[in-house]
Amino acid sequence: MSEAFDILRRVTTATVTTMLLKKGIRHCWMKGAMPLAPGGGRVVGEAFTLRFVPVREDLATPESWGKPISTRAAIEAMPEGCIAVADAMGVATAGIFGDILVMRMAKRNVRALITDGVIRDKAGCLAANLPIWCQGTAAPASVNGLTFVGWNEPIACGGCAIFPGDVIVADDDGAVVIPQDLVEYVAAEGEEHERYESWVVSEVERGVQLPGLYPPDDEAKARYAAWKAKRS
Amino acid sequence: MSEAFDILRRVTTATVTTMLLKKGIRHCWMKGAMPLAPGGGRVVGEAFTLRFVPVREDLATPESWGKPISTRAAIEAMPEGCIAVADAMGVATAGIFGDILVMRMAKRNVRALITDGVIRDKAGCLAANLPIWCQGTAAPASVNGLTFVGWNEPIACGGCAIFPGDVIVADDDGAVVIPQDLVEYVAAEGEEHERYESWVVSEVERGVQLPGLYPPDDEAKARYAAWKAKRS
């Protein structure tokens, strides 16, 4: 799998979604999970899931932070290199994690945090050097609007189903999920698609019009094949 | 607990929410879960939870209906007298259950079905004689928009957290959840509150104005105490 990961780091999330569409999968881009710091590059990793349900006032309290099922305990369970994906049900009024939790995740070499909710302590989160995809920022803590219930379960995130072990790719166009058994396919096809699009770009730059080029007709396919042959 | 259940069948959901507010709980009424057939009376029972995440096209298929983790298997696991509560993430475009599943639940003496989503086969569901609280009706099956992932886990339903074993009360004002360890309290206080409100109604009927009556000042408290004494 690590070879596929190396390739996917060079494949845009836009291309990943097109490859998945060829397999009939349209629900793979997580709505609301956009880069907190755009321009930070692409991340690839296995999903480690976190699950919240709505607040219940007798459970979601500052005291709950010390319980066995807590965001703190979940962070200590995260394997190195994983991408934490949190189901916040799209709630935008309670930050699931603040700077201290994010610092600890960075310390544990978690690769990224992705959520359809929001974070808090924005300045501290940006300083912590953990790439974050989220819907934005809010001052209140998670317990203000959410109750944490567990990790490594199937979750919803931004309109997608995420299963532990699915592979996540995230860049400036957002975050996408690849079902585990399609990872090799997406990597291989995606790499070729990127190559083809880079040729299309060069064609557009020299003034070629789009119909017949993108998608290619037979003549364009031949020109592309020639270009590709010359390159290798 | 069964005595508390007997009392709760005479306590409105409106009163239940007021009793819970006295304990600081504001998130107890499930948004979107309204009676499919209003006027059908009140139900009380323990929550049996069902959980959906968004559709993933490779998993949410008609074929998935035969898998071990399926809505069919969940129904066979429901204990008699429970109230099934389904987390459909508020999705209103895919009916979580149709007439056949609802008939089977009725056959198994499930007391009611409650969801923040919708059902399908409305005519058949009404005929099946299982009380249903939902957001409405849609023709497509759950697999059109949802993937079923498990039962008897903590869930979200209509903006509330529901834990297996919580107690559900539902009537024409909707469906509410009572945390397990507040059930006795709500039953006892709720019964007294209903008694007090029935006296207030009689006062309003004879033209008494609201300030001083509801909530009562000392004079009204005395009159109520007298009325109550006479009744017992």
Place this chain on the structure above:
Amino acid sequence: MSEAFDILRRVTTATVTTMLLKKGIRHCWMKGAMPLAPGGGRVVGEAFTLRFVPVREDLATPESWGKPISTRAAIEAMPEGCIAVADAMGVATAGIFGDILVMRMAKRNVRALITDGVIRDKAGCLAANLPIWCQGTAAPASVNGLTFVGWNEPIACGGCAIFPGDVIVADDDGAVVIPQDLVEYVAAEGEEHERYESWVVSEVERGVQLPGLYPPDDEAKARYAAWKAKRS
């Protein structure tokens, strides 16, 4: 004004909105305020406004019901024949009034209650015999999600501005507001418009096509004039 009110009781809300559009007013129909009991007829009356803001936990408590600025005090200030219009900010999770308050309003000869929010104790409200236009029903009380702040101020209701003294007309198509100084105009023009539409209906019934009839060309205008002359 009472003559205008008599006429307006025979003018549909649909017609009222068309008359107001001729004066450039498009924001007059209150979104979300639909009849709790359809088929109950049309009501006309002056607006008595009520205003809520979001819940603040230290203020919106059952105890607040006894304070000088409370929904109870507001009800006692309502003049006979008025229509109470409540700005609930479209909140659908807390019932602004329950059966007891509605009973008291009926007792005080308030003509109707209109809100962009919801009510509670649906069964009791229906029994109280006060016509209600609202978005639906919820079990929790207003203090669960709202704080009452005053009456007879300008308010928002269902996307409309309502000023005390504006005139409200409500029927099965919903509730509309007429600015005070357009009431005579709307009544006069509306009555004529209803007469014209009843003639159009008879024309459609005998198979006349719509272009040239509705709106009328010169020939249709002449036929209508003749029909009208014969009637009077």
Place this chain on the structure above:
Amino acid sequence: MSEAFDILRRVTTATVTTMLLKKGIRHCWMKGAMPLAPGGGRVVGEAFTLRFVPVREDLATPESWGKPISTRAAIEAMPEGCIAVADAMGVATAGIFGDILVMRMAKRNVRALITDGVIRDKAGCLAANLPIWCQGTAAPASVNGLTFVGWNEPIACGGCAIFPGDVIVADDDGAVVIPQDLVEYVAAEGEEHERYESWVVSEVERGVQLPGLYPPDDEAKARYAAWKAKRS
């Protein structure tokens, strides 16, 4: 095609959506288009489309009703037996048609009106005897919030793409669209599916559990085949 139409009148919209899902089509149920008068039966017909864009105050006026591109002209262009499907962009504050237009459509033997918007003059529309699927009712006319721009173009309705000539089926579970070249398939498969489900119902009634029955395992398939053989 008329034979397929006859069959489809006996196939529920729920079943239609399942048959379309087998062909990979998930977007076929129109969100918001629910029966104005539930219990009125199923309709089947070819789509005749109507298209609105947002209001522009210089164009959307009562005067526009007399223009060549108007809802009036569109109605006169509707062929007998068609189902009019109107793209109102889900706008719920302006009724696209009122009683007079609906009466004229009924007179022209249009089979039904379907929209993701709302109608006005609810009482008159119900009396006109044209089945209507819509999101509800509003007093203002279409020109209050919409500009009519044409008919028999591809449209959006309730999250679905509708092309002129597509086939519409609508019942108490809402309205679905069948792409023209899948109509024969859906009719044939749908009829068989209905037969199979009626057998499943009888099995559930005698207490058979769902796993193994729905979907059927080999043993159930054999029992069904026997039942089917006996019936024919």
Place this chain on the structure above:
Amino acid sequence: MSEAFDILRRVTTATVTTMLLKKGIRHCWMKGAMPLAPGGGRVVGEAFTLRFVPVREDLATPESWGKPISTRAAIEAMPEGCIAVADAMGVATAGIFGDILVMRMAKRNVRALITDGVIRDKAGCLAANLPIWCQGTAAPASVNGLTFVGWNEPIACGGCAIFPGDVIVADDDGAVVIPQDLVEYVAAEGEEHERYESWVVSEVERGVQLPGLYPPDDEAKARYAAWKAKRS
């Protein structure tokens, strides 16, 4: 018209909306269409419209990109200097255009792209040097959620009606549409309004209070006239 265009390049969209309000037009600012790269200056041009409807899985496929009615063909039909305005129905989960299409538009001297939807390949789009107003970015292609159906038809965009030939002005406050026959009026009045506001700014800077200044009373009008006279 080109003189009016030259003037409009010096008139803010804020001022354009105020001039249109004087003519009774309130629906002219496209909700959701905000600059992808703020600070890039103002654009003015004639609208060239593009229309999408929801996805239909049998039509919205990568293969459809090669069809005669495709976004590719539409781009080749765009005249130099036009502003492409795309009705994406506000869909935020499928990017209507990616970097390659945007590059081709820039090559063809299209002035700008405006949509109530989103784009994809954000980095590439920014590099292509075509000003873009949109709701944001998403990785999936248009076919993931939309079906392209045509160009140069009336469309909806961000709650506005856009007709081919309308004039678009867009800057950091968003994008507005001017009906064709109001362009001269808006240019002339807008220019004078900008002049007046620049005088008001100088007055505010020297400490003059707003009542009596903005809008001006007679004394302020006289001072402004004097200032204006001195300047010319």
Place this chain on the structure above:
Amino acid sequence: MSEAFDILRRVTTATVTTMLLKKGIRHCWMKGAMPLAPGGGRVVGEAFTLRFVPVREDLATPESWGKPISTRAAIEAMPEGCIAVADAMGVATAGIFGDILVMRMAKRNVRALITDGVIRDKAGCLAANLPIWCQGTAAPASVNGLTFVGWNEPIACGGCAIFPGDVIVADDDGAVVIPQDLVEYVAAEGEEHERYESWVVSEVERGVQLPGLYPPDDEAKARYAAWKAKRS
């Protein structure tokens, strides 16, 4: 109070919300009110409220700007150092204030403008040097969608109740409201909480795991006490 204000300028809004949660207050962060220019620092001040209702076409006109109850008059009533908080009902299509009004507020030493709506003339507002928290920008003026009705009344803003005299704290995580009689408590507890969190940060930096540290167990409490003692 001014001492409390000095302390609060060193307390994050995130911490303020946690201190208020300890008092049972969850509704204190204003949804939609985010910094127009992030990174501009924290502001603290007393709330001066402004209230809008929806547009009514006969009242919300450019002419209304000269009336006694107008945004202009409200600005002249603002005391030095206050924070203006405007209830725009979350409307995102009409800018409540433009550059000229914002310049005047800055001139009057208003400390900040906070709204759940939007502003217009973004470039000019940024230049005016008044910190602004809002939902974004729109070209149209307030009268396009709103009617101004008064100042220094209780209002709704971003889902919170704001009363004149409440204290506002705003920074990059948004804007929060502190009820007047909790200001001393929040300042005192908040300062200590910030101190504790700065120690936690140093612990996380040296690799300490979160369970037992945040919240602290007895051992961590002792270490913190020692650290604190050394510092003073």
